[in-house]
Amino acid sequence: MSNEQPKVSTVKELENFVAEHNIKTFKVGAVDIDGLWRGKRIAARYFLESVATKGTNICNILFGWDMHDEPIPNLRYTGWQTAYPDITLVPDLSTLKPVPWEPGTASVICDIHEMDGGRLELAPRALLRRIVAQASTAGYTPKCGYELEVYLLKGTADQLAANGFRDLEPFTRGNHTYSVQRDTASEYLIGEIREQLAAYGIYIEASNSEHGPGQFEVNMRYCDALAAADGAMLLKNSIKEIAAKHGCTASFIAKLSPEWAGSSGHLHQSLVDAEGDIAFANAEDPTRLSPVGEAYLAGVVDLAKDMTALYLPTVNSYKRTEGGSWAGSSSTWGYDNRTVAVRAIPSARAAARIENRIAGADANPYLVIAASLGTGLHGISKGLTPPAPMEGNAYEKAGPETALPNTLEAACGALENSNTARALLRDAFVDHYVATRRWEVQKFRSHVTEWEISRYLEHV
Template sequence: MPTNANISSIEEAKAFLEKHNIDTIRVGAVDLDGLWRGKQFGAEYFLNSVVENGTNIANVLFGWDVEDEVVEGLAYTNWETGYPDIKLIPDLTTLRLIPWEPRVASVICEMVEMDMTPVVLSPRNILRKAVEKANAMGYQPKAAYEFEFYLFEGSIADMAEGDYRTLRPARRAGHTYSMLHYATSDDLFGQLRRYIQEAGLTIEATISEHGPGQFEFNLEYDDALAAADGALFAKYAVKELATQNGMTACFMAKPNAAWSGSSGHMHMSLSDMDGNPLFNNAEDPLMLSDLGLSFLAGMKENSRIMSAIYQPNVNSYKRTMNVGAWAAANSSWGIDNRTVSFRAIPSKGPAARIENRIPGADTNPYLVIAASLLCGLKGVETGMDAGEPFKGNAYRATPEQATPLASSLEEAAHLFADSPMVRELFGEEFVDHYVRMKRWELLRMNSKVTDWELNRYLEVI
């Protein structure tokens, strides 16, 4: 039975922790890179102080990169401001066990300033505001995440000693849907399904994927915010369980140039406020409803300017460089077509939905869901026309048939910064900060001498 209970009060939280003999709670929030950061507390202090008052944490969470190197040129926080505190306020509806850690639970937090106003850079707050906009229009957004990832033998420390040049995949070859290749990972995936279920989430399927040591898991549909929370929790579950099994889970978009990239596909639909699905088409079950098509049109037409959200890292663009690499690279849509960026999946009932196939596994689920939702709602607001579905191989589409997405992080940051609509949807402060973070990544990359450069130039130049 699931061991979370949609808790909403301190009394319920106390009963939950006592029932499961919990003595440690991980309290955290997601940063712009999708990393879960926070603190651990004893159960008594958590109940007596943190639940009601929150906990202070330095706003340097938005002032450094994935390696905790301070980013220069940020307005929100910097050396001159002294990196003051913000607060993490637990959302008790996310309180759940970490079943693979005895007597440990976790909770995801809202981020607020010391005056209790929301932190405008918080990805969870951005998604919450997008959901509120949908609700004000009479819609409940639903979403589900799929993650592909690689399993490598050994620990991160082992890999770092070899400068990551000797990655050993958990299996030597990739065969999608192969039932044989669970032999090297059965313990991990059996644990994953059981523990995720115990934590109150559902993994609908695990799949052997195309690359050596590459796998996929599919999470069950949920309300948009809960879907992002679940994606965050499940991703960290995979990482921690892999470590416990003597392996390392990698969610990079492209860990090896010769291997298949790892996607983070996101499925989305709308219901009315009574829960009735709105993307199904009673008159034509092989097509989305008019509302669904307008929503899809908004997602498609604005996908290019959202490249910085859907492909947020330097490495993200290695996944989309090769034609036919199972990675969307243009603004296309089709009906149950896996070569397009937006795959319409018609159905007679609530399964009617749109799959955004652009994001990689390296994305921030909160920002991907928020961007998809806001773009889709813009399509609904303006009555946008999706046009005719693409038929055939969309990887071969010409720019006239389907507008290319950004081809690099540099181009993506430029598009994001210069779009009035992006600034309307996300706000000036978020856009300026986010773009600065992306340009910082480019600066760091350009300061490094790579193996490719040494191999190409060292002898002959």
């Protein structure tokens, strides 16, 4: 199958697309606060007759419950007090593509509109669209590339659940980072993932075994910011679907086991200026980013604490950033340094960029890019200057004043009390997001863990 994705903008082109690919079903959906792709499967005829142009209605409970579909109380946007009215999923036909591993099926990502036609500003894709538009107004096109780590486990999700998620068996055993020989044994699945996603229009430039047993990293191709978020979201869904066909479960949880490496979602990013040049490139001094790049970096570093709740969105996220774990845990930066929050990669040419190393693989890609881009643009607009670069081990050298919030509860407080974050993300989003994260904290606090039982049952 060709890697060129169809360009569909008219009814006739859509009809031709359906006929050419023998499409029977459309998977349509939008991304919720947790980064889950929620939606419907639509018969091709109904999609052509109505949904493609008018959208399809769905309950706004999508922004009123958690990832386990439990309604969250006391949300301002929706709840029992509003009787959960409809919102509309409006297909973005630029994202339309056949699904290679589901013959006769196509997928399309939707934007979310209120019933009066306006975009739902709480929606992560709408937030990212708005910040990308701000970049455009400032004369820049943001470019991003994701590196995502994932664990593959033997057994389907139902099988793992039936066993209480105990005694997990990884797809491969032991630590074999970058092992070409070990990769050969897993290539039948990892290779299929690369090939199927390439046919899907999502380009994995490289993959390798990672530090944990059954852990792999995939490096996605650099592209426009919105496309990068769309691609990362679809990649996570797609890897889960393809792994399931092999009787396996793929998980992007930040910390699967205390003994195993955490899974990161590192974000490489830069800006292209109005002349089409990489704005971070520095031909005069290729050992440093350009002044624009340094100001952007300064904004990301300066507001890292305020945005931690978006980079580390679950209770589990903070177990990945504990100690020397290859994850950014302080508001620091350095040149090609993998112990800091923001890694600067200077160049005289197009390779000039920064890498945000805080976010885990569990984070919502739209929100990670929105937070990084928004804070970077803030740095440019305010002419910020970064602090001195960190040399050596930031886990040992970074002082307590640079420490990022180390719990979801603390991160919620930092976001909620940040006037700058509120200006960048808007009050309605911040208040809603913080409420959903505090619900996660509440659910965790009320749960009795196996650790508590084993530690206290006999002795107290």
